[in-house]
Amino acid sequence: MNVPEDLRYTQSHEWVRLEDDGTVVIGITDHAQEQLGDLVFVETPEIDSEVESEAAVAVVESVKAASDIYAPVAGSIIDANADLADEPELVNTDPYGKGWLYKMNPTDATEIEQLFDAESYKGFVSEQA
């Protein structure tokens, strides 16, 4: 299981990367993509929408099931990965890179510090197994 040290993580298996400009990039973890299997469709969030923390903002669908993707923090959606419309499998092949889902401008950047770090996310996943 690949869990990069420099990211934060949620209980719903999103990863969150804080950029230098204060925005955040969100995707799903390697563990999540492996559990979901081959992804065939991604519904990315509406750009410019304001969302609460833990709001369902996107959907990833494998052959067998649809899963909601949640906002890790409150804020506004500022970008979404348009490549996923034609290549949803990028989430499987490169979950922390080309398979990113969307970007947010968080209302309160300190909320991010309350998310799991890599060590605690690994612990959380092994407890669930």
Place this chain on the structure above:
Amino acid sequence: MKNTPLYQQHVHAGGKLVEFGGWQLPIHYGSLVDEHLAVRSAAGVFDVSHMTIVDFSGPDAKDYLRRVLCNDVATLNEPGTAMYSCMLNQQGGIIDDLIVYFIEDNSYRMVVNAATREKDLAWFSNQSANFDVQITEQPDLAMIAVQGPEAIAIASELLPKALEQSAVELGRFQSVWNNQWFVATTGYTGEAGYEIALPADDAPAFWESLLKAGVKACGLGARDTLRLEAGMNLYGTDMTEKDTPLSSGLAWTVAWQPEDRNFIGRGALTEQRAAGVSHKLVGYVLEGKGVLRSGQLLFKGEEEIGIITSGTFSPTLKQSVAFARVKSEFAADCEVQIRKNRLPVRCVSRVFVRNGQPAPAVV
């Protein structure tokens, strides 16, 4: 939870195990899509040991099955021939769907679903009071399905020598057997291949020999997407006891002739046919992006006209397909509600793919 004789093989191959009808079985071994495409282009193997095998014999076996099944076993004349049928209650509701094989005079084998095992066995028993028939479950047999355009060529060479030649010569929906090995050209994928019942002790070695010959191990996930593409119903999902064969795309399984065969449910079906069937099971293709799923509602204008019973992304067609039960007068193009959106769907035959190729009406 029960394990099949192939449990160790699934664990060893990295199968992701899930509970299905009381059994622990693999949903996939890594990639459902790869498994699905292997069956369409070459060969895949499924552990279907959870399926329930029941043998019927005795002086009244034939008359009993002509009463219990809506298809007519009297039309099976050659030993080894098989047919698909539903078993109905008095209201015409489907108790289960099944395949029945004619072994010899007054001897038949039946394969029914795992999830319906207990109610089926109870029903068989309850209906047998006035018949001299022995009903024997065969829980010690494993069952392996090998499916795909290369399945017969590969698997036949790995069968016991006594069956090798006769298995190659089988037409569709036929069977041969030797000792405890039973080989049938039936399946649930829309491809050629075998369903093989065999002693549990022989199953692991046969499974391993298939994998060694290049056949891909496939899980329940691919089994479901393959059967949906092939236009085959799943009991409990596409039909239940609330549905009849006439509202489930299975009118062809009802043998109305001869008229004096009084199969269970005949009266109710006759009334339904005369009154007109209110709902139909039809196929839909989503032209745009997204995935049709069981439970999504269909609309014509503002009127709700039906519900999707099974939906999936089709690995062969690279778009989403579904079965839906709709009001008969609206069995046409319409819109599906997916979350906040209404998207157009095209009404087509439920057979989306056959023998590896998209059905002409779908493309």
